[in-house]
Amino acid sequence: MLAALWDSPRLRAWAGQALLLLLFVGTLVWLAANTVENLAVRSIRVGFDFLARPANFPISESVVPYSTMDSFAWAYVVGIGNTLMISAMAILSATLLGLFVGLARRAKHPMLSGVAGVFVTTVRNTPLIVQLLFWYALVTTALPAPRNALHPLPGVYLSQRGLYLPGIEWSGNGWGFAAGAAAILVAAAVLARRRRRQGRTAPALPAIGAAAAVLALAWATGIGVAASLPELRGFNFSGGMRLSPEFAALMVGLVLYTAAFIGEIIRGGIDAVGRGQWEAGRALGLSERQTLMRIVMPQALRVIIPPLTTQYLSTVKNSTLALAVGFPELGLVIGTVINQTGQALESIAILLAVYLTIGAAVSLLMNWCNARTALVTR
Amino acid sequence: MTEQTSGRHRAARLAIATAGAILAFAAATLPARAGTTLDAVKARGKVICAASSGTIGFSAPDDKGYWRGLDVETCRAVAVAVFNDKDKAEFVPLSGQQRIPALQSGEIDILPRTLTWTIQRDGNGINFTTPNYYEFTGFLMPKNLGVTKVQDMKGASVCVQTGSTTEVVVNDVSREHQLGLTTVVFDSVSALRQAFFSGRCDALITDAAALASIRATQAKNPADYVIFPATPYMDALTPAVRHGDDQWMDIVTWSFQALTSAEMFGITQANIDQKLGSGDPRIRRFLGVEPGNGTAIGLDDKFAYNIVKQLGNYGEVFDRNLGDGSPLKIDRGYNRLFRDGGLMFPLAFQ
Numbered sequence: 226m227l228a229a230l231w232d233s234p235r236l237r238a239w240a241g242q243a244l245l246l247l248l249f250v251g252t253l254v255w256l257a258a259n260t261v262e263n264l265a266v267r268s269i270r271v272g273f274d275f276l277a278r279p280a281n282f283p284i285s286e287s288v289v290p291y292s293t294m295d296s297f298a299w300a301y302v303v304g305i306g307n308t309l310m311i312s313a314m315a316i317l318s319a320t321l322l323g324l325f326v327g328l329a330r331r332a333k334h335p336m337l338s339g340v341a342g343v344f345v346t347t348v349r350n351t352p353l354i355v356q357l358l359f360w361y362a363l364v365t366t367a368l369p370a371p372r373n374a375l376h377p378l379p380g381v382y383l384s385q386r387g388l389y390l391p392g393i394e395w396s397g398n399g400w401g402f403a404a405g406a407a408a409i410l411v412a413a414a415v416l417a418r419r420r421r422r423q424g425r426t427a428p429a430l431p432a433i434g435a436a437a438a439v440l441a442l443a444w445a446t447g448i449g450v451a452a453s454l455p456e457l458r459g460f461n462f463s464g465g466m467r468l469s470p471e472f473a474a475l476m477v478g479l480v481l482y483t484a485a486f487i488g489e490i491i492r493g494g495i496d497a498v499g500r501g502q503w504e505a506g507r508a509l510g511l512s513e514r515q516t517l518m519r520i521v522m523p524q525a526l527r528v529i530i531p532p533l534t535t536q537y538l539s540t541v542k543n544s545t546l547a548l549a550v551g552f553p554e555l556g557l558v559i560g561t562v563i564n565q566t567g568q569a570l571e572s573i574a575i576l577l578a579v580y581l582t583i584g585a586a587v588s589l590l591m592n593w594c595n596a597r598t599a600l601v602t603r
Numbered sequence: 604m605t606e607q608t609s610g611r612h613r614a615a616r617l618a619i620a621t622a623g624a625i626l627a628f629a630a631a632t633l634p635a636r637a638g639t640t641l642d643a644v645k646a647r648g649k650v651i652c653a654a655s656s657g658t659i660g661f662s663a664p665d666d667k668g669y670w671r672g673l674d675v676e677t678c679r680a681v682a683v684a685v686f687n688d689k690d691k692a693e694f695v696p697l698s699g700q701q702r703i704p705a706l707q708s709g710e711i712d713i714l715p716r717t718l719t720w721t722i723q724r725d726g727n728g729i730n731f732t733t734p735n736y737y738e739f740t741g742f743l744m745p746k747n748l749g750v751t752k753v754q755d756m757k758g759a760s761v762c763v764q765t766g767s768t769t770e771v772v773v774n775d776v777s778r779e780h781q782l783g784l785t786t787v788v789f790d791s792v793s794a795l796r797q798a799f800f801s802g803r804c805d806a807l808i809t810d811a812a813a814l815a816s817i818r819a820t821q822a823k824n825p826a827d828y829v830i831f832p833a834t835p836y837m838d839a840l841t842p843a844v845r846h847g848d849d850q851w852m853d854i855v856t857w858s859f860q861a862l863t864s865a866e867m868f869g870i871t872q873a874n875i876d877q878k879l880g881s882g883d884p885r886i887r888r889f890l891g892v893e894p895g896n897g898t899a900i901g902l903d904d905k906f907a908y909n910i911v912k913q914l915g916n917y918g919e920v921f922d923r924n925l926g927d928g929s930p931l932k933i934d935r936g937y938n939r940l941f942r943d944g945g946l947m948f949p950l951a952f953q
Contacts, residue, residue: 267707268846269728282770283777283786293774358794365803385802386760459758460748460805461785470803471787548765548790551798557765557788560700564766567727569704 260570275566276301282561284553286469297562304558305579311472311554312541312583315479319540320533322480323487328517330492341488348485354546356482361474361550368470371461380454382462385470389455392466402446409438471552475544483540490536494529495521526598534591538584555579640712640844640851641901644685652678653702653716654694656792659816660925660933661717661736662694670694673924674715676914677735677842680858681713684906689913699766700790703729706845713855715842717810719768728846732856734839737937737946739832740772741811743818746829748805753780753833760785762804764795769808772833796821808833810840812925812933819931837937837946853900861907863949864889865916867940872915875908889952896952907952917947 230236264271276298284291287303288310295303329341348356365385369375374384380391413435420431455465498521506516545556555576563572644650654662654670662672675694682692697705697716706714707728718724720731742761744750750759753776763770763786770786777784787804789795796817799807807814811830818825842859844852865871868886870878879890887893890908897904914920921935922928939945 266847267728269707270726281774283774283784285786285788293778361794362797362801365798365801370802460756461758461760463758549794551787551789551794553788557790560765560790561770561788564700564703565723565771567703567723 264570270566270568271570272568273571275568275571278566280562280565282565284558285551286467286472286553297566300558300562301555301575301579304553304555307553307558308541308544308555308579309583311475311479311544311547311552315476315483315544316537316540318476318480319483319487322484324491326484326488327491327495330488331495345485345488348481349489353478353482353543354549357474357478357546357550360478361470364470364474371457374457374462380465382455382457384462386461387470387473388468389462390466390468391455392453392464394451394453402442402448405442405446406439409435409442469552471547471550474550475547475552478550479540479543482543483536486536486539487533490529490532491525493532494525494527497528498524523598527595527600530591530595530598534588534595537587537591541583541587542580640848641685641854644712648686649691649693650678650682650685650713651693651695651711652681653697653705653711653714655716656696656698658717658792658813659820660812660929660931661816662715664694671924673736673920674717674842676920676924677715677859677862678713680862680910680914681855683910683913684854684858684861684902687903687906687909698790698792699764702766703727703843706843709845712851713842713844717813717840718843719838720841720843721768724843729843730846730852731841731843732852733859733950734841734946735859736812736840738810738812738838738840739836740769740808740834740838741814741830741832743799743807743809743814743828743830744805746827750805751829751831753782753831756780756784756806757782758784759805760787760803761806761808762786762795762799763788763808764792765790767809768838769833773808776833810838812931815931815933850901854902857900857950857952858906858910860950860952861889861910862914862917862920863940863947864907864952865911866918867942867949870911870916872911872913872919875911879908885952 277296279294280297280300281293282300283293284300284303286307288306289303291299291303326341326345329337330345332338332341368383368385371382371384371386374382374386374389376382382389413431416431453464455462455467495517502520502524503516506520511519544554547554548557548560551557559572559576563569566572652675654672654675657663658672660672662670662674665671670692675692678692678694679689683689685691695705695711697711702714702716702718703724705711714729715735717736720734725731742753742756744759750756759782761773761784763773765788770788773784773786776782787798789798795807798804800821800823807817809817811832814830818828818830822828842855844855865875868878868883868889870886870890875890878886879892881887881890884893888896891897891903891905894904897906903909915923917940918935921938925931925933926935935945937946939947941948
């Protein structure tokens with residue numbers, strides 16, 4: 226009887242799996258129990274109640290409004306906002322630049338392909354953190370002090386403290402207006418698309434309607450717009466829009482680095498499409514550009530998108546290197562929070578959860594793109 | 604290729620972003636170490652202390668790689684107390700961010716690294732011994748900006764290092780005097796200093812002695828920079844130990860107290876052997892001529908004698924690292940003995 230059981234391959238497989246699972250769960254339980262005990266023995270605070278306390282530390286720039294009286298939880302939101310902004314902008318710009326680099330590498334002109342080759346080799350083979358420090362040092366040492374700022378155009382100042390441009394100042398319920406305007410624009414876009422599909426005339430009608438609705442909303446929410454010019458007050462410029470050296474260095478570093486990888490991915494994708502396709506395009510009388518965009522690219526995308534997904538995920542995570550150049554993304558904010566509260570476990574758990582969520586969202590989006598471009602066999 | 608390079612970066616990124624916290628994670632999940640810190644230190648054969656990544660005067664390796672500084676000697680005093688050898692100490696350079704998790708998790712035995720004694724830190728798994736340096740938080744600014752006090756700093760940008768109490772200080776003074784200060788926060792000290800000296804920030808904030816150290820060693824012309832206090836309050840920089848080991852706390856406390864007490868008794872590295880013949884019973888007990896003090900905390904009775912014999916007294920330690928015997932030439936100020944008008948109060952070896 227026992228021997229029969231032992232000989233059953235299914236049962237043996239099951240037993241093996243069960244044993245592994247037991248070991249795995251046991252290890253987790255053991256680690257968790259140790260953690261709880263150790264934290265108690267060392268009398269280290271645990272729990273998330275610190276999140277509601279005032280943060281009391283400044284954050285140099287943020288896409289959402291922040292003051293030092295806000296809570297630690299809001300400081301995290303500020304960090305997440307900055308991370309999302311820098312990731313999105315870096316991914317978009319790097320993809321455009323990468324496309325250009327990829328095409329330049331395949332260009333017939335030796336100068337163009339040579340420059341692109343040198344760019345890819347240099348940027349891909351040096352550590353990103355060194356590049357970031359390089360750009361940051363360049364921005365902060367090559368540019369003049371704020372008192373001697375470059376002043377090429379009225380209202381435009383370039384100095385070590387960043388680039389200051391004339392800006393617009395909102396007054397009134399800015400957030401309500403922005404949300405309402407976004408909703409109107411989306412509705413108009415959907416409507417316009419439907420009309421175009423139906424082949425209806427007067428395609429501009431939804432656009433005109435939307436413009437009128439936005440104006441009405443502006444009037445209703447009492448929104449006011451005023452120009453704001455930067456001017457030197459005391460040590461720094463105030464007013465206007467500001468592009469900080471930290472942001473600029475991080476952006477330039479991330480975009481160039483990522484573009485070099487994306488360029489190679491795109492070049493590889495194009496090379497993977499058979500030469501016959503180009504020849505067929507030419508035979509049909511299509512121009513080089515038409516062949517590239519209409520015939521080669523759609524096929525190359527199938528090869529390009531999976532590695533591109535990895536590259537996008539890397540870029541999101543690479544943004545944590547911002548702490549070397551002082552841009553307050555989530556990693557830097559969390560570092561400060563850990564120091565102020567001493568609650569490392571909780572903060573790191575939040576950090577992991579946020580990056581996991583962003584990463585999963587990027588993956589899902591890219592998988593959806595991949596599914597759309599995948600070869601459909603009938 | 605892509606995978607390899609990005610893999611390497613992922614490793615670097617992880618290391619930088621979470622090094623300190625990972626320590627806490629790893630240590631928190633492993634079983635608690637049995638036995639006392641003293642047993643562990645004896646079994647290992649050396650004391651492990653935190654150090655900075657190079658703040659001259661407090662902890663920095665010299666040109667031969669030998670660690671020097673007030674915090675370093677505070678640690679060496681413990682090495683002498685335990686092993687009668689000031690070189691049985693190892694120094695781990697840690698960032699402001701990493702230092703507390705490293706102590707909590709047992710990576711280091713003592714944290715003497717310009718750590719301000721605060722209630723939030725005290726309440727979270729570490730214990731402070733007694734202060735080894737009293738200090739105000741200061742601003743370092745170029746003289747040509749014409750600023751000599753906080754009230755004049757309206758709108759200035761300040762370079763700040765993460766992992767310190769100074770981020771909150773900037774916020775406090777900015778709020779109190781309505782200055783609208785902006786900060787640029789750095790994780791690495793070298794990036795911080797580079798940003799300040801290139802002019803990215805108008806001011807640099809940290810402990811005044813550290814500022815003096817930065818000014819003396821990094822500025823092209825130290826006379827072009829001015830240091831002034833950020834707040835009217837003093838900080839007590841205090842070596843810390845892990846919560847929960849009272850014996851080790853005592854050993855670290857009294858090893859440092861031996862330095863200040865020796866100064867009070869007028870005992871120096873040079874005259875200590877003559878002082879062995881002193882008729883003062885307090886000095887005789889301090890030096891272990893009459894037994895009892897060392898064994899009370901689990902050490903050799905001559906531990907205080909050994910410390911002063913190898914390191915000198917607090918005044919000598921201060922002088923060679925921060926005072927006139929050093930390039931920093933910092934005035935002893937509040938760090939004089941109580942008797943001389945300072946805050947250093949030697950506790951009784953009774």
